[in-house]
Amino acid sequence: MKVAVIGTTGYGGGELIRILHNHPIFRIHSIHSTREEMPITEEFPHLNSIFEDSLKKVEPEQIAEEADLVFLATPSGISGKLAQQFYGKDIQVVDLSGDLRIKNSEEYKKWYKHDAVNEDTLADAVYGLSEWNRENIINAKLLSNPGCYPTAALLGLGPVSVAGVIEPKGIIIDGKSGVSGAGKTLSKTTAFAEMNDNFRIYKVNQHQHIPEIEQQLKLWDGHSTPVTFSTHLIPITRGIMTTIYVQLKKELTTSEVVELYQETYLNHPFVRVRKEGQYPSVKEVCGSNFCDIGLNVDERTGRLTIVSVIDNLMKGAAGQAVQNANLMNGIDEKAGLNFIPIYP
Numbered sequence: 001m002k003v004a005v006i007g008t009t010g011y012g013g014g015e016l017i018r019i020l021h022n023h024p025i026f027r028i029h030s031i032h033s034t035r036e037e038m039p040i041t042e043e044f045p046h047l048n049s050i051f052e053d054s055l056k057k058v059e060p061e062q063i064a065e066e067a068d069l070v071f072l073a074t075p076s077g078i079s080g081k082l083a084q085q086f087y088g089k090d091i092q093v094v095d096l097s098g099d100l101r102i103k104n105s106e107e108y109k110k111w112y113k114h115d116a117v118n119e120d121t122l123a124d125a126v127y128g129l130s131e132w133n134r135e136n137i138i139n140a141k142l143l144s145n146p147g148c149y150p151t152a153a154l155l156g157l158g159p160v161s162v163a164g165v166i167e168p169k170g171i172i173i174d175g176k177s178g179v180s181g182a183g184k185t186l187s188k189t190t191a192f193a194e195m196n197d198n199f200r201i202y203k204v205n206q207h208q209h210i211p212e213i214e215q216q217l218k219l220w221d222g223h224s225t226p227v228t229f230s231t232h233l234i235p236i237t238r239g240i241m242t243t244i245y246v247q248l249k250k251e252l253t254t255s256e257v258v259e260l261y262q263e264t265y266l267n268h269p270f271v272r273v274r275k276e277g278q279y280p281s282v283k284e285v286c287g288s289n290f291c292d293i294g295l296n297v298d299e300r301t302g303r304l305t306i307v308s309v310i311d312n313l314m315k316g317a318a319g320q321a322v323q324n325a326n327l328m329n330g331i332d333e334k335a336g337l338n339f340i341p342i343y344p
C-alpha cells in the first residue's frame with residue numbers, strides 16, 4: 001500500500017518515517033512539506049543512507065490520486081483544512097492533530113481558539129483510541145488519532161469507568177510530559193535553560209486535551225462530570241506519565257483491580273498491566289508503542305491510584321496512528337510496531 005506523510009519534518013512526521021520504513025505492507029510513496037523541495041536528510045541527518053527521499057509540495061489532489069493513505073502530522077488548524085481537502089476523495093486519512101477529535105464545534109473553538117472543521121468532516125471522523133473503538137476504526141476512512149495525554153489517561157481510566165466501579169465525580173489526572181510533546185518549534189518554555197533541571201506546570205485548567213478526555217469518559221459513563229487535569233513539563237525528551245486518582249464506589253482490593261485490568265486488556269498487545277506492587281516508569285516504554293499501567297488501592301481513603309506511561313511520539317502519536325492504519329486495513333495491528341523499548 002502506498003502511503004504519504006504531510007508534516008514530515010516535524011517530530012511526529014520523523015517518527016512516522018522510522019516506523020513506516022520497516023513496515024511490511026505500507027510503503028512510503030511520498031513525503032510532504034511547505035519547504036522547498038529538498039532531501040529529508042537536510043532536516044534529519046539521522047536518516048542518511050537509510051531513507052533519503054526528497055520532500056514534495058503539499059498538493060492534496062495529486063496525493064489522493066497517487067497514494068492509498070495519508071498521515072497528517074501537521075499542527076492543529078492546518079490538519080483540519082487538509083482533512084477537508086481530502087474529504088470525499090479516494091484516500092484514507094489519519095490525522096495526528098486535535099482538529100477532528102472534539103465532536104462539538106463550539107467546544108472545539110473554546111479550547112483550540114479557532115474554528116472547527118465543517119460538520120460533515122467532523123461527523124465522519126472516527127476517534128482512534130485503538131483499544132476502545134476498534135469496531136468503528138476498522139471501517140474508518142477518516143481517522144482522528146487521540147492526543148498524547150488523553151491516550152495515557154483514557155487507557156488508564158477505561159476499565160474502571162466502563163465497569164462503573166468509580167465515582168463519576170472528582171477524577172484527578174496529573175500529567176507529566178517530556179519536551180518532544182511540544183513539537184520542534186522553538187519556544188521559551190522548551191529552551192534548554194528553561195527546561196533543563198526544572199519542572200513546570202502549564203496551561204492550568206486550560207489544556208486543550210480536557211474536552212477530549214471528558215468526551216470519552218461521558219461515552220463510557222453518562223454520569224461523568226468535569227475532570228481536573230494538570231499538565232507538567234519535565235526535563236526528558238520522550239515520555240508521558242499520568243497519575244490518576246479516582247474514588248471507588250465499593251471496596252475493592254488492589255489485586256481485584258489488577259485482575260480487572262488484566263482481563264480487559266488481555267487481547268490488546270500494546271497495553272501491559274503490571275502485577276500488584278509494580279509501577280511503570282517512562283523509560284520502560286520509550287521508543288515503543290506500549291502503554292504500561294500500574295495500580296494501587298489505598299484502603300484508608302478508598303481511592304484508586306492509576307499510573308500509566310507512554311512514549312508521546314509512539315503510542316501518543318505516530319505509533320498509535322500506524323496501529324490505527326493497520327486496523328483500518330485489516331492488517332495485524334502490531335505490523336511495523338514490534339519495537340522493544342529503548343532501555344536504559
Ligand SMILES: NC(=O)C1=CN([C@@H]2O[C@H](COP(=O)(O)OP(=O)(O)OC[C@H]3O[C@@H](n4cnc5c(N)ncnc54)[C@H](OP(=O)(O)O)[C@@H]3O)[C@@H](O)[C@H]2O)C=CC1
Nearest residue numbers: 007009010011012033034073074075097181183184312317
Ligand atoms: N509531539 C507529540 O508528542 C505529539 C504531537 N501531536 C500532534 O501531531 C501533530 C504534529 O506534531 P509535531 O510533529 O510534534 O509538530 P512539529 O512542530 O514538530 O511539526 C509539525 C510539522 O508540520 C509542518 N507544517 C507546518 N505548517 C504546515 C502547513 N501549513 N502545511 C503543511 N505542513 C505544515 C511543518 O513542516 P514544514 O515546515 O516542513 O512544512 C512541521 O515540521 C500536531 O498536530 C501535534 O499536536 C499529537 C500527539 C503527540
Ligand SMILES: CC(=O)N[C@@H](CCC(=O)OP(=O)(O)O)C(=O)O
Nearest residue numbers: 096097098147148177178181182
Ligand atoms: C509538552 C507539550 O507541550 N505538549 C503539548 C501536546 C500538544 C499536542 O500534542 O497537541 P494535540 O494533541 O492537541 O494535537 C501540549 O501540552 O500542548
